[in-house]
Amino acid sequence: MPAVRGDGMRGLAVFISDIRNCKSKEAEIKRINKELANIRSKFKGDKTLDGYQKKKYVCKLLFIFLLGHDIDFGHMEAVNLLSSNKYSEKQIGYLFISVLVNTNSELIKLIIQSIKNDLASRNPIHVNLALQCIANIGSREMAEAFGNDIPKLLVSGDTMDVVKQSAALCLLRLFRTSQDIIPGGEWTSRIIHLLNDQHMGVVTAATSLIDALVKKNPEEYKGCVSLAVSRLSRIVTASYTDLQDYTYYFVPAPWLSVKLLRLLQNYTPPAEDPGVRGRLNECLETILNKAQEPPKSKKVQHSNAKNAVLFEAISLIIHNDSEANLLVRACNQLGQFLSNRETNLRYLALESMCHLATSEFSHEAVKKHQEVVILSMKMEKDVSVRQQAVDLLYAMCDKSNAEEIVQEMLNYLETADYSIREEMVLKVAILAEKYATDYTWYVDVILNLIRIAGDYVSEEVWYRVIQIVINRDEVQGYAAKTVFEALQAPACHENMVKVGGYILGEFGNLIAGDQRSSPAVQFQLLHSKYHLCSPMTRALLLSTYIKFINLFPEIRTQVQEVFRQDSNLRSADAELQQRASEYLQLSIIASPDVLATVLEEMPAFPERESSILAVLKKKKPGRVPENDVKENKSPTPVANHTNNDVSSSNAGSTDLLGLSTPPTSQPNNSSTGVLLDVLGDIYNKPVNNVSPSPTWVADVKKFVCKNNGVLFENDLIQIGVKSEFRQNLGRLGLFYGNKTNTMLLNFLPTLLWSEEQAQKLSVQMKPVDLILEAGAQIQQMINAECIDDYTDTPSILISFVHSSHTQKITVKLPLTINKFFEPTEMNGESFFARWKNLGNANQQRSQKIFKASQPMDLQAARQKMIGFGMQLLDGIDPNPENFVCAGIIHMRSQQVGCLLRLEPNKNAQMYRLTVRSSKESVSVEICELLAEQF
Template sequence: MGQHTTGSDRAIPHFQDGPDHESLLVGHSSQIMERTSKPSWNRALDYGCKICLRGTSYCFLLACQVKRDMIRAIRACKTAAEERAVVRKECAAIRSAVSENDQDYRHRNLAKLMFIHMLGYPTHFGQMECLKLIASPGFPEKRIGYLGLMLLLDERQEVLMLVTNSLKQYPLYIWFYAFDYFSVISKSSSILLRDLNHSNQYIVGLALCALGNICSAEMARDLAPEVEKLLQFRDPNIRKKAALCSIRIVRKVPDLAENFINPAASLLKEKHHGVLLTGIQLCTDLCRVSAEALEYFRKKCTEGLVKVLKDVVNSPYAPEYDISGIADPFLHIRLLRLLRVLGQGDADASDCMNDILAQVATKTESNKNAGNAILYECVETIMSIEDNSGLRVLAINILGRFLSNRDNNIRYVALNMLMKAITVDTQAVQRHRPTILECVKDSDASIRKRALELVYLLVNESNVKPLTKELIEYLEVSDQEFKGDLTAKICSIVEKLSPEKIWYIDQMLKVLSEAGNYVKDEVWHALIVVITNASNLHGYTVRSLYRAVQTSGEKETLVRVAVWCIGEYGEMLVNNVGVLDVEEPITVTESDAVDVIEVAIKHHTTDLTTRAMCLIALLKLSCRFPTCSQRIKDVIVQDKGNLVLELQQRSIEFNSIIEKHQNIRSALVERMPVLDEATYSGRRAGSLPAAVSTSQGAALNLSNGVAKAAAAPLVDLLDLSSDDTPAPSSSGNDFLQDLLGVDLSPASSQAGQAQKSGTDVLLDLLSIGSPSAQDSSFTPNALSKSSQDDKTSMGALERLSSPSAPSIQASSPAGGSPMMDLLDGFASGPPLAEANGPAYPSVVAFESNSLRVMFNFSKQPGNPQTTIIEATFMNKSSVVYTDFIFQAAVPKFLQLHLDPASSNSLPESGDGSITQKLRVTNSQHGKKALVMRIRINYKANSKDTLEEGQISNFPRDL
């Protein structure tokens, strides 16, 4: 039963003598009624239900009786649990009957199993029973056996293949299962083979039907010759089943297609509708799998098929196949479909079918569903075959009629069809644009979805403005569940086709104010990128955002963009910089601007990202709006005890910037550099590797801030990743670097010494000390556990902050404090650390009982590939080494130059040392690390000694 998707014991609506006695066709005429003409026909069914108690008619068969008992029992269950219990009991009874090999009840048990299977319970134990029934001689047993086989047998070919390929990897039970399945398949193959050659044609039909529904590739290979023979069987009912069975075979084993081409072609000459219908389907499928077949049918059968279609269209009334005055619409449709396949890409074949297509398109009755189905198929064929402008006009007109139909089904297929037609004739589809736009606003979700997709395809540079206007207007009134789709499509259209930046910004602001909660992150990220690039529109944008946020302050993404822009361009808002002609004048005071951010940060629904952005904006404004500085500080301080580490940290950091470091604040909060649109869109398109490779090549030369910005311009600069990445441990560190637009080189983060001083000063300044150790223990959980903990850690922070402050004060009077230098460097040019070149720790390159070799590394500025190594040799023994020679070898990608050593004798016991300079150039810099083999010769006590070793512990990135 469909609704039991979970295991919960949800009550099944109980009905005993409920509406399932209703006759299904009460109120129906023999035709499908057009729903527009009688919209209430279904309601009539509800009330006009005729109770038909037909209980007596199905009591004859004992099997039915027993099954009925079970069905009754299951229907009487009020909960899913009760139902499961009944089913369990029944399954147990069937299992025991199976194991006792009970013949009389086999067929009744299988009928029960089918019901249980339909309810959604496992019934694999019945598969063997099906085979036994199929093997039995009686027709009724065979019939139900085949049905059971088709319903219960599950395709487990994959498992079978896996198991035969790698038996060892799978547990034993799968083995058995597969074996069981294998025996079912192999036995059913042999039984099927026997039944395909049975003298009783109904049994042959059964076997064909089963084969057509379940056969696997192996079975298809085995049984294809039999099926091929049966395509010429005397009884048409067998021929039609053999034709469909061939479809399955050809799909499973396309190699067999050529065997079926000739027999299939002969089926097209049949008069029996069933055979014709299935023959046509077989031909269509053959064309799909084999180019040879397509060519053959195109040459030999196109004319014949056109004639068949003509006959069917003009055929007199045939009661058996008539549906609303049309003889066998199904046959029409299949024929049109095959003609489509044949005509596609072939002018001759297309020519051949022009007349009949025109006849179908003009003569078919369009006031009944069946007629419309044919017209629908005909239009699709006309659109697909080679160009004939007259026919195309006809087809487009039919679509226009469909589109204005009041029946939603017809409108739905019209929209569907227009999607296909748009590639053929965009102009014709454009003509229907107003109607399609109406459909976007339909009350029916299926139609809306289709129409929206169609509109999306229709938009181009020339109509993007009016269309977007329409869509945005509709966004205001659309259903909640449709807003997501609609917003995504509008954003996509605006991004793709915007003619100018001001229009883009305007439209996006409208979308954000209407449906800000449905806008995806990348969309508003892209908007910010566009805003930063439109330098002449900064003032306009920030004022528009200010207005928008007054009315739609609850839309999260709108608030984010507004907060960001006010933080960046706040003074433009207040001073009315760059007013455009179209703008209404607006007076905003500094405190109004701060109000917006304060409201946002305090609003209860605001999430972490927005709050973090608010804090940054406040920090920026604190410098731009000196009059509000104290008020801003008060707002920032409120988050000092926030349980979310990120916010707490920002609050404390920013507070101390405002309080203690007035002199550097303006440099810290300078406006963001313009974000590069190309790299951002490239990144969105997934071309990240390119960005990485450039940053690798330039990492040591350029300011890394730039390289990093290229890789992740927006997110890093805003530090928006805070709620995506669960690693706030480095946030303080990263944040400042990002804020300043610089970054440490990858190598320096390992153990930069020259640089460390820079970072440390900054970190001290911000009172967060050694970031990694402390932050890891500073999870919000730890904080929330006890307030005492909280206080002590806060205390620790304060203590940490206090010593650093005096040190700065002490050093600043001296003038060139290193920190100030650093900051100047950060603010204007490449960081100071870069100028000195990064530093690497020295390593013990080689050590033995008698000797130790230390390497110190340095790099020349501007030449990252070359490393200068200063080797220092120490004598650990108590004798003097003379004739000391050091040799080294490197792989091909390295170049090595050895300078002369400082001496050739090495005093004993580390009493002195020899130094020697090596210069290594790494042609694979950034990709491969240094590696070196060394050999050292010396004389100790006038005895020659040789020591060798390999050095592979070089720092990375040399």
């Protein structure tokens, strides 16, 4: 310990030596307790202790604390050392304070006063010690106490460079604790101009501070861009002799260069002025040129420093995404690193090329390195590099090379590391679906996936292949034939059995004409796998068997025998037992027509984007490379491979027999959400600065006659809704889109619905992430159940923080009671008979006569009546201009029939609306809701 020997603290050296020589833990504790007792007696009994002795004993206490023992005295002596004029004593005092004084301690006031005295000192060493102590403690109390002093110290012309450097770093530490510490106005330009300081240490520290300030308020500190570019230009064009004191192995100021390049990445574009932009591009070109020069030293430190600047420059080029020449040059430079002997360089090159692959300017240049990347995936020794190679192949894939890349990934999958197999399976499945021009190829790829890596094929993958096969008539026969052949393998993975059971149950009839795949052969092949499968798969196969009875009546007896087996009817698994008994009875008592209705083919799935992509993003948040090439900085909607049904769900549906069907889901975080076609592209609209505002409130009346659309929108956020209802159950998908270029923090939707109200309408919300990324969209699912009739609708309060300001939005959910209507067909005789019966009791009807809010349009009125949820009965009313409707409102407790008649009077521009139902409150509410739409 040089400091100990230099200060001559022989007692401390002896004590440390004694501790090191202890043979046991007990001996160490005994020695420490003896020393603590001695120090305590000295502090209490000896009033003549000088600064040297106090420093020695405080050092011993520090050493004991570092050994893991609690120290509960000596704090006042350490505070007294702060007032010493000797550097060594003051230093030990500050060290003890920084390490051992709690921010809630009563000594803080004494410490703050001592620090203030040192900050006002003319001795730069004392000032630096004070600044270091403030930064080490870094509490909010320190920020409040010195929030005015440190900025003055930083920008003062009298402050020494070494103190400015410490002040900038201290201010950065306090800013991270309390962001309101930095004053605005004229202070902004004074802090920015530190980038022009002559002292490179001050510039380096100031750049770190400005980078943090820019992240909080980019507009206010936008002036730093030109100064940063100017300083970067001077460094890049300088020789290693020009900045000799700040040159590291022939690389001028590499740390400062990296900080400046990162600072410029906070702006898009980083420079609006053409002159500044041109100068920045010259800097970037110079950095790329220097990377091509022969190394000035063979030492690894030289290459590390040079490459650190190079990779940060490439990050800025990728961030700008505007200069085609620079992007291609960066790609070529990275391509040279793919064959470098340094593992880290190969990894970083692959990582950067993943980002380059998403640019329209450099995508083709990245593809030129496809063979080398494939070789990296197969031959690299380091698994993290192989993982990065897989990511790059995924990112560079497009229509021209999809089949080759997918095949290479499939080939490698057989020997791939277990840690990356599941992610590779997801990526292969996504690429196969996205770039499939022939869906027979897609089916082959997925079945190969299951064969090669069945244990790593998640439910979403085999769900997805079933969705696609069901939605495409042209591939159903091929899928049935292929899966039938795959099931004949001696060793067949359980996921293959699931896919085979599902597809043959739906489309086995398409291959039944061939004797080699006759109904009996299909059934025997599937049942040969039955006893090797888990209960969940067996349940799926039982559902397939009952569908076989509908498709192939000739094997009814064989299937029924399986249902009758004790292993099924008396199974310990309740699901198997129930399915076997119910399916058996259904096959016995149901007529062919009933059986055909109950077991009809599953309808197409209303999905808009692959659920597998959402799973991949969830597994690798923020690290999944997008393999869509960005053009003009705007997101590209995901290709729609399914029908255009407006409904969307997050959970699987179930047919009448309980046969689980693959769920359709949406990504949790995507800038191209499923509402893009409905709501429009919200991500390219200009965003104005929004200050703190009163709570915004959104009305829901416009959703009485429609289920989808924009629920709320302002400069910060857009909230879209898509909903579907079935009897007394409803499901809403709320889509929150961040329209800003910054994150929305503490994003929290809260349901405003009392327990009393929940007894009539039950509402459940799934939670969402607390952070909504810039330009991203997340989905929140809401489930509702109508229990009894109700009038009010639930609201949600959405609160979040934007630019340090809390914003609040209150939105009514479109859950009006008419959403639970089931349209009911009636003929004229039935309608008017029911109408008359309900009209006999005045309390069962409601009537409203009102003036049209806009010129009458009977066609528009017709669309509103259809959207309201009831069945529009044409040709019933004697007056053809009148609208007559019928429906049933489903509630958990009851069903309420409802009849409606709307009579327009064009001459008077008036409507008469009459609603009759078996419940007065329902009649009144329906009447009020519909009247508001006209």
